Every structure is written in structure tokens, then in C-alpha cells.
Amino acid sequence: xxxxxAGLSPAERRVVEAVLAEPVRLAFxxxxxxxxxxxxxGPTVVRVARKLGYPGFRQLQADAQDEMRAAGGLAxxxxxxxxxxxxxxxxxxxxxxxxxxxxxxxxxxAEPGMYAIAVRLLTxxxxxxxxxxxxxxxxxxxxxxxxxxxxxxxxxxxxxTPPRVAARVALAGPADVVVAVDVRRYDAWxxxxxxxxxxxxxxxxxxxxxxxxxxxxxxxxxxxVRAEGAGPFDSHVGTLALLHAVVAGVADRLRAPAADRxxxxxxxxxxxxxxxx
Numbered sequence: 007x008x009x010x011x012a013g014l015s016p017a018e019r020r021v022v023e024a025v026l027a028e029p030v031r032l033a034f035x036x037x038x039x040x041x042x043x044x045x046x047x048g049p050t051v052v053r054v055a056r057k058l059g060y061p062g063f064r065q066l067q068a069d070a071q072d073e074m075r076a077a078g079g080l081a082x083x084x085x086x087x088x089x090x091x092x093x094x095x096x097x098x099x100x101x102x103x104x105x106x107x108x109x110x111x112x113x114x115x116a117e118p119g120m121y122a123i124a125v126r127l128l129t130x131x132x133x134x135x136x137x138x139x140x141x142x143x144x145x146x147x148x149x150x151x152x153x154x155x156x157x158x159x160x161x162x163x164x165x166x167t168p169p170r171v172a173a174r175v176a177l178a179g180p181a182d183v184v185v186a187v188d189v190r191r192y193d194a195w196x197x198x199x200x201x202x203x204x205x206x207x208x209x210x211x212x213x214x215x216x217x218x219x220x221x222x223x224x225x226x227x228x229x230x231v232r233a234e235g236a237g238p239f240d241s242h243v244g245t246l247a248l249l250h251a252v253v254a255g256v257a258d259r260l261r262a263p264a265a266d267r268x269x270x271x272x273x274x275x276x277x278x279x280x281x282x283x
Contacts (some may be wrong), residue, residue, distance in 0.1 A: 033067060136162050156264075183210075184203045189219075
């Protein structure tokens with residue numbers, strides 16, 4: 007697309023620019039969505055596909071999906087440590103670039119419609135919230151669950167031994183809302199637990215690495231996080247930024263009861279001298 011851009015009309019170039027800015031939306035969007043994002047029309051989008059050598063948009067989209075599958079998402083840590091070994095002269099600079107890109111890409115990719123659904127589910131007072139994270143995301147999941155629990159009742163971190171997880175899944179139902187946080191390579195136990203919870207009628211909010219994640223299918227809302235690390239391991243900075251944004255939305259919607267709840271918690275901390283300045 008970038009190579010062919012010079013031979014396109016101004017409207018066609020806007021289509022290309024929209025795709026290059028967010029390739030995942032070409033792979034999993036529609037002609038109408040791409041036309042709206044590029045301020046063009048459906049025929050213009052189809053014309054771009056044909057100028058690139060495809061019979062139509064559907065074939066271009068299929069090629070984009072195949073390319074994403076071939077890319078395979080994030081590389082394992084063992085491969086990444088070798089890829090970065092030649093750049094060890096400036097790890098702080100690498101981290102700055104990587105983490106800024108993670109936060110920027112993650113928050114920009116969050117669709118307002120999905121965000122609204124997630125906040126609505128998490129603020130429904132009769133719903134019970136289950137937060138579950140992969141092994142690498144356990145700390146982030148625990149932080150998110152703790153913050154939600156300070157704003158509302160009925161928040162639980164799903165963690166522990168296989169019997170404990172299985173027992174909780176067995177008792178799940180339509181009143182549960184599951185927030186599942188994991189990126190490739192996905193924890194098998196988490197995928198099984200989320201599948202069981204979804205099968206029991208629970209609503210699912212997936213925080214994962216893209217539309218090809220097994221957590222996405224059947225979810226009520228999902229968010230794609232960028233998790234490229236400056237070193238050999240995944241970064242969770244973008245994921246944490248997204249979850250902070252979700253907590254902010256929940257706090258805004260539950261402002262009065264959440265404020266009362268936080269006041270009571272703060273009073274208890276003060277009375278017990280649990281914290282020091």
C-alpha cells in the first residue's frame with residue numbers, strides 16, 4: 007500500500023493512510039467502516055483494492071488476515087532477547103520508546119463503544135465482577151480488582167489452585183461479569199475457565215493482544231493491548247493504562263456511592279494508622 011500510494015488519487019490516498027495507521031481495522035472491519043474513517047466512500051475503498059491488484063475488498067481483507075496470522079503476535083522471550091542483544095547500549099532509551107508506544111497504541115485502539123459497554127457492565131450494581139489474569143498478568147489483575155472493590159461491592163479476583171478455580175466456575179451464572187486479562191502465549195487454565203464462565207452465561211470483557219486472541223470470540227467487549235517490551239519480556243504498561251482508564255470510567259459513573267465508599271475506607275485507614283505519609 008505504501009509503495010502504491012504515489013499513483014493514487016487524494017481520496018484513495020486517504021484510504022491507504024487510514025489502513026497504515028490501523029492495519030487491524032482493515033483485517034477485521036468493513037468497507038463502510040474504512041470509508042468512514044478515511045472520509046471517502048465505499049466505491050473508493052473498493053477501487054483502492056483493485057488498484058492494488060485484488061479482485062475486490064474481500065480478497066484484500068483476507069490477505070491482511072493471513073498476514074496477521076503469519077506474524078503470530080508477540081515473539082517468545084527467548085527469541086526477543088536475541089533480537090535485542092545488539093542494542094544493549096541504551097536500554098533506558100529503548101524502554102522510553104517502547105512504553106510510550108505501548109500506552110499510545112493501546113489507548114488509541116480502545117473503541118468508545120466497547121469502552122461504554124465495559125463500564126456499563128462493571129457498574130451494574132446487581133452484577134458480580136470476576137477478574138482473572140494470566141500468570142504474567144496476575145499482579146495487574148489483582149490491582150484492577152482491588153481498585154474496583156474500593157468503588158463497589160461484589161468484586162472478586164479469580165485465582166488459586168485448579169480445584170478452587172473449577173469450583174468458582176461451577177457456581178457461575180448470568181449475574182457474573184468476567185474481566186479476563188491475558189496475551190499470547192495464553193494460559194491454558196485461563197482459557198478453560200473463561201470458556202466455562204461464558205458457557206454459564208457470564209458476560210466477558212477481554213483485555214488481550216488482538217482480534218485473533220481466543221478470548222475475543224463471544225466476548226461482550228474486548229480491548230487490544232500493545233505489549234512489546236524493551237527487553238525479552240512482555241510489557242504490561244499499556245494494559246495497566248487501559249485498566250486505569252476503565253476504573254476512571256467506573257468511578258465517574260458511580261460517583262456518589264463510590265465517594266461514600268472511599269470516605270469510609272479512608273477513615274478506617276486513618277483510625278488504624280495503616281498508612282504513613
